[in-house]
Amino acid sequence: MLLPIYEYQAVNAFFAGAETEYHQRLPWKVGPGFFEVDGKIDFVRGLIFTDTTTSLPRITPIRETLGITYRVPWALAEAELQRSEKQLMTAPGELPTDAYTLLNVGIEVPLEISVVNLRLLARLNNVFDAEARNHVSVLKDRAPLPGRNFIVGLQGQL
Numbered sequence: 776m777l778l779p780i781y782e783y784q785a786v787n788a789f790f791a792g793a794e795t796e797y798h799q800r801l802p803w804k805v806g807p808g809f810f811e812v813d814g815k816i817d818f819v820r821g822l823i824f825t826d827t828t829t830s831l832p833r834i835t836p837i838r839e840t841l842g843i844t845y846r847v848p849w850a851l852a853e854a855e856l857q858r859s860e861k862q863l864m865t866a867p868g869e870l871p872t873d874a875y876t877l878l879n880v881g882i883e884v885p886l887e888i889s890v891v892n893l894r895l896l897a898r899l900n901n902v903f904d905a906e907a908r909n910h911v912s913v914l915k916d917r918a919p920l921p922g923r924n925f926i927v928g929l930q931g932q933l
Contacts, residue, residue: 778913778914778917779913781793783912784864786820786823786824786825786831787823787824788822788823788824788831789821789822789823789824789827790819790820790821790822791819791820792817792818792819792820793817793818794815794816794817794818795815795816795817796813796814796815796817797813797814798811798812798813799811799813799839800811804847804848807847807848808845808846808847808848809845809846810840810843810844810845810846810864811843811844811846812841812842812843812844813838813840813841814840814841814842814843815829815838815839815840815842816837816838816839816840817835817837817838818835818837818838819834819835820834820864820886821834829866829867830864830865830866831866832865832866832869833835833866833869833875833910833911833913834862834864834909834910834911835862836859836860836861836872836874836909836910837859837860838857838858838859838860839857839858839860839862839867840855840856840858841855841856842853842854842855848881849884849885850882850884850885851882851883852880852881852882853880853881853883854878854879854880855878855879855880856876856877856878857876857877857878857879858874858875858876858877859874859875859876859907859909859910860874861873861874861912866928870916872908872909872910872915873890873908873914874907875905875907875908876905877901877902877905877907878901878902878903879898879900879901879902880898880899880902881897881898881899882896882897883895883896884896890933891931891932891933892931892932892933893929893930893931893932894929894931895929896926896927896930896931897925897926897927897928897929898926898927899923899924899925899926899927900921900923900924900926901920901921901922901923902923903923903926904922905921905922906919906922907919907920908920
C-alpha cells in the first residue's frame with residue numbers, strides 16, 4: 776500500500792473553538808456506593824486567515840462524551856459513550872469523515888501492597904465494533920480506528 780506524500784506549508788490561520796466539561800456526583804447512595812456522571816463537548820474551527828471560506832486540513836469535528844461511574848470503596852465500574860460528528864468542513868482535496876459512536880466499559884480495583892499503590896483494570900473498548908475513522912489522522916481513508924478490543928492492566932504508583 777502506497778501512502779500519499781504531503782508537503783506542508785505554514786499559513787496564517789484563524790482558529791475558534793470551545794470545550795466544556797461537567798462532572799457531578801449524584802446525591803443518592805446505591806448499596807455501598809454512589810454514581811457519578813460526566814459530560815464533555817468540544818469543537819474547533821480552523822480557516823485560512825486570508826480566505827475565511829477555506830478550511831484547514833485535519834481539523835477535528837464536534838465531539839461529545841457522556842459517562843457514568845459507579846464507585847464503591849473497593850472498586851469502580853464505568854461506561855462511556857463517545858460520539859464524533861461528521862466532518863464536512865474539509866480542506867481542498869480532503870475527504871469528509873462520517874460520524875461514529877463508541878461505547879466503552881471498564882472496571883478498576885485498587886490494590887495496596889506495602890508502599891506501592893496498584894490498580895488492576897480491565898476495559899472493553901468499542902463494544903459494538905463500530906467502524907470509526909479519526910478525521911485528524913493522515914491514515915483515516917485507509918485505516919479505521921481499532922474495532923472491539925480488550926485491555927487488562929496493572930498500574931503502580933509509589
